[in-house]
Amino acid sequence: MLNVGKIEEGFVLDHIKAGKSLELYEHLQLDKLDCTVAIIKNARSNKMEKKDILKVECDIHLLNLDVLAFLDHNITVNVIKNGEIVEKKELDLPRQIKNVIKCHNPRCITSIEQELPHIFYLADAENEVYRCKYCEEKYSPTAKA
Amino acid sequence: MLRHLMSPLDFTTEELDRLFDLAGDIEKNPGKYAHACEGRILATCFYEPSTRTRLSFESAMTRLGGRVIGFSDAASSSAAKGESVSDTIRIISCYADICAMRHPKEGAPMVAAEKSLIPVINAGDGGHQHPTQTLTDLLTIRSLKGSLSGFTIGLCGDLKFGRTVHSLINALVRYQDIRFLFISPEELRVPDYITDMLGKKGIPYQEVIRLEDVMPQLDLLYMTRVQKERFFNEEDYVRLKDFYILDSAKLSRARPDMLVLHPLPRVNEISVEVDDDPRAAYFKQAQYGVYVRMALILTLLGLA
Numbered sequence: 001m002l003n004v005g006k007i008e009e010g011f012v013l014d015h016i017k018a019g020k021s022l023e024l025y026e027h028l029q030l031d032k033l034d035c036t037v038a039i040i041k042n043a044r045s046n047k048m049e050k051k052d053i054l055k056v057e058c059d060i061h062l063l064n065l066d067v068l069a070f071l072d073h074n075i076t077v078n079v080i081k082n083g084e085i086v087e088k089k090e091l092d093l094p095r096q097i098k099n100v101i102k103c104h105n106p107r108c109i110t111s112i113e114q115e116l117p118h119i120f121y122l123a124d125a126e127n128e129v130y131r132c133k134y135c136e137e138k139y140s141p142t143a144k145a
Numbered sequence: 146m147l148r149h150l151m152s153p154l155d156f157t158t159e160e161l162d163r164l165f166d167l168a169g170d171i172e173k174n175p176g177k178y179a180h181a182c183e184g185r186i187l188a189t190c191f192y193e194p195s196t197r198t199r200l201s202f203e204s205a206m207t208r209l210g211g212r213v214i215g216f217s218d219a220a221s222s223s224a225a226k227g228e229s230v231s232d233t234i235r236i237i238s239c240y241a242d243i244c245a246m247r248h249p250k251e252g253a254p255m256v257a258a259e260k261s262l263i264p265v266i267n268a269g270d271g272g273h274q275h276p277t278q279t280l281t282d283l284l285t286i287r288s289l290k291g292s293l294s295g296f297t298i299g300l301c302g303d304l305k306f307g308r309t310v311h312s313l314i315n316a317l318v319r320y321q322d323i324r325f326l327f328i329s330p331e332e333l334r335v336p337d338y339i340t341d342m343l344g345k346k347g348i349p350y351q352e353v354i355r356l357e358d359v360m361p362q363l364d365l366l367y368m369t370r371v372q373k374e375r376f377f378n379e380e381d382y383v384r385l386k387d388f389y390i391l392d393s394a395k396l397s398r399a400r401p402d403m404l405v406l407h408p409l410p411r412v413n414e415i416s417v418e419v420d421d422d423p424r425a426a427y428f429k430q431a432q433y434g435v436y437v438r439m440a441l442i443l444t445l446l447g448l449a
Contacts, residue, residue, distance in 0.1 A: 107271045109250040113229050116256060134252020135273055 004038045006083050010057040013068070014076040018042050021052035024075075027067050027100060033058055066094035070101075070130075093128060096121050101130075101139055108135035148445055149258040149265045153279040153316045165284050167449055168433070168440040172288075175208065178439065181448055182211030188241035189215030190233065190257075191268070192224060192248040197409065197431070198268050198277070202245045205438035214241060219249075231260045238262035243446055246270075264445035272308050277441065278408055279312040281434040286365060288433060289404055289426055294321040297362055301328040301389055302369035302414060304335040309408045310369055314339055318348055325350040326359050330388050332381065333371070356389055360398040366391070368407045368414050368427075392416040399424065406430055 016024060021039050030037050035058040045051040056063070060079050068075060069091035077089035102118045103110045110116045110132070119133040130139040149155070156164065171178050187206040191199050194217060203213045216222040223233060230248070234257040237244055245266045246254045251273035258265040269275040287293050298317070300310050304327050314335075317323050325343065327335045327350060334352060343350045353359055360366075371386045390413055391405065407415060407427040419425050443449045 105251065107249075107251050107273075109230065109248070109252040109256050109270075112250060113231075113256065115229070132252070134255050135271075136251075 004040060004055060007036070007055050007057045007080055008083050009059075010035070010055070010080050011060050011063060012078040012080060012085075013054040013056075014051070014078060015045070015048060016052035016054065016075055017072060018048070018050035018052055020072065021054050024052075024054060024068070024071060027071055028064060030054075030056060033062060065089065065091065066097060067100050069094050070097050093122055093125055096133075097130070103132040103135065103137055104140070105132065105135050105137035108132060108137060110134060147262070147264060149254075149261070149267075150276050150441065150445065151255050151258060151265075151267045152274050153276040153283075153312055154319075155276070158319050161280075161283065163449070164280070164437070164440050164444055165287050167443065168284050168436040169288065171436050171439050172433075178209055178443070180210040181443060182206060182209035182446070185209075185211040185243070185446060186241040187211055187213045187215075187442065188237045188244040189213060189217070189268075190222070190237060190244055190246045190248075191215065191217045192219040192222065192246075192253070194218050195247050195269060198247065198275075199245075201277075201431070201434045202266075202268065202438055204435050205442055208435065209439055209442060211242075211442075230256045233257070234261045234265065243442060266441065266445065272306065274312060275308055276312070277434070277438055278309050279316050280437045280441065281430060282309070282313050282367070282406060282408070283316060284437045285406060285426060285430045285433045286404075289429070290364070293317070294323065296322075296364035297324040297326060298365040298367060299326040299328055299356075299359055299363040300335075300367045300369070301356055301391075303333045303371045303385075304329040304369070305333040306372060307369045310335070310367070311339060313367065314343075318343070318346060323348065326363065327352045328354070328356050328359060328389070330354060330385055332385060333388075356391070357395055357398060360395060360403075361400065363399060363403050366399070366403060366405050368405060368411070370407075370410065370412055370414055387413050389414055390416055391419055393418050393422070396422060396424065 021041055038055040040053040042050045043053050073091040073093055078085045079087040098117050098119050110118055120130040120139055121133055123129045123131040189199050189202055206213050230253050238261055243264045245268040246257055247268040248270050251271040254265055254267035254270050267274055267276055304310050368391055373382050396419055403424050404426045405424050
């Protein structure tokens with residue numbers, strides 16, 4: 001069994017779907033943070049059989065929880081201080097996400113004006129449907145950026 | 146507060162009532178409004194040609210005593226030099242007091258509204274929204290039927306791609322006791338998200354193929370054109386374009402007080418022999434389009 005040491009201050013993202021941690025690493029732009037990151041892939045889990053875990057030693061405020069919630073709101077976010085879990089954050093689907101996914105509608109204004117942000121809003125929380133702010137095209141997961 | 150019009154749902158039904166009351170007053174007392182916009186300028190920024198909508202806006206502003214500047218296709222605008230919509234509207238904001246924008250790309254007027262210092266009216270953005278057409282349709286129904294509640298409306302033709310139809314349905318569901326009859330060929334049925342929405346709200350609707358069968362039930366018949374530009378396949382277009390032709394024989398089955406509406410231009414879907422029938426309201430509809438745009442300009446400029 002592989003052992004990864006405790007972190008003193010930062011956060012642990014638990015219950016990440018197995019194999020998805022690198023995708024989260026990229027979306028959360030952890031490569032741009034000057035801090036220690038541990039990526040644990042295929043850890044044993046009672047609940048999920050296999051899961052990924054991300055341990056990041058940095059201020060919790062540097063983490064974009066909206067992006068995380070959009071990508072997978074079943075992830076558990078444990079906030080660590082002085083080596084102990086001080087908070088478990090619940091993730092809600094964000095009402096709006098900016099520059100996380102791209103609109104792939106060729107008729108959308110974002111297709112010709114490159115400097116425009118790609119903004120999606122939560123159109124239907126029950127069915128987790130996001131739509132482009134500009135053209136209202138439904139986001140399709142198969143086109144995830 | 147600066148206000149724009151991007152979608153017909155931007156206004157509450159109470160605000161729409163006030164807008165339509167104003168349009169009604171303009172119709173009855175045009176002289177009262179002949180100088181209401183004196184010294185004001187409307188910019189018509191049309192990145193694709195649309196003669197009727199542009200002229201309707203220009204007529205509306207001129208009838209209010211204002212002036213109009215603008216361009217009627219992208220080639221004669223700075224877009225041809227690569228200028229962004231955001232930059233263009235910043236400049237237009239210095240030249241005009243209000244802007245009506247049509248653009249082939251969906252969401253372009255919203256991009257403009259985000260950067261604009263003057264009210265922006267979406268005059269049509271691709272297949273997305275055309276709110277002033279919907280306001281025109283609502284005003285026509287309200288003026289000629291006396292109410293926006295308690296009727297059966299048949300929507301006929303291209304219900305799949307027709308943005309005016311989708312927009313009108315979304316606007317009408319906010320009113321009471323309306324029943325929808327969707328008349329279309331199998332290939333051009335109204336999208337699922339609309340029938341799902343009607344189902345969830347408990348609004349009665351029925352989908353049929355034959356116009357003749359449902360004609361006697363209708364208080365309103367909204368005809369649409371099958372648009373060639375929506376088809377990838379010429380063969381499908383040719384097969385479906387003349388699927389419905391409203392003629393005097395079909396109209397003879399309709400109630401004497403039924404109204405026929407059409408966003409225009411029509412091609413073959415309404416025979417010219419229907420034009421003289423008192424139930425044909427589509428040319429009056431174009432007149433209401435000017436009144437509603439006049440009321441909209443006054444409202445957005447804070448002059449109402």
